[in-house]
Amino acid sequence: MKKRITYLLLAVCMIFTVILPVSASEYYPVFDEPDLLTDSEESELIAKLEDICWQKQMEVVVAAFETIGDYTPMEYADDFYDYNGYGYGENDDGMLVLYKPGAEGERELYISTHGTGVDDYYADDFISAMVDYLVAEDYV
DSSP states (O other), X not given: OHHHHHHHXXXXXXXXXXXXXXXXXXXOOEEETTOOSOHHHXXXXXXXXXXXXHHHXXXXXXXXXXXXXXXXXXXXXXXXXXXXXXXXXTTTBEXXXXXXXXXXXXXXXXXXXXXXXXXXXXXHHHHHHHXXXXXXXXXX
């Protein structure tokens, strides 16, 4: 009887050892709460972001939300990046592009950067390059 319990406990421990690290380390770079992208567009964007990740050695995350509550875009983007464990390497290098769609004057767009790879100067360039596409609802 003791052997069966020991084997059962050993099997349960092995299952959790195998399952937990896989789900904890999964990199998912696109969050589309308002469902702005089709499945194929989301897949295309994920592939592009994964390429950037490996080429530039930084994680890039794109997140769209219907609402961000009482948070500023900066607070929400920074917290989302930090609390979801994003970042490449020991400095957690990367950036998060936050977009909240809405009527003209209600849209929010913010880029949060962490570590090396993108500084504020380039973040402003990214925002300028994205604005026309976002207004035209060309989200990819």
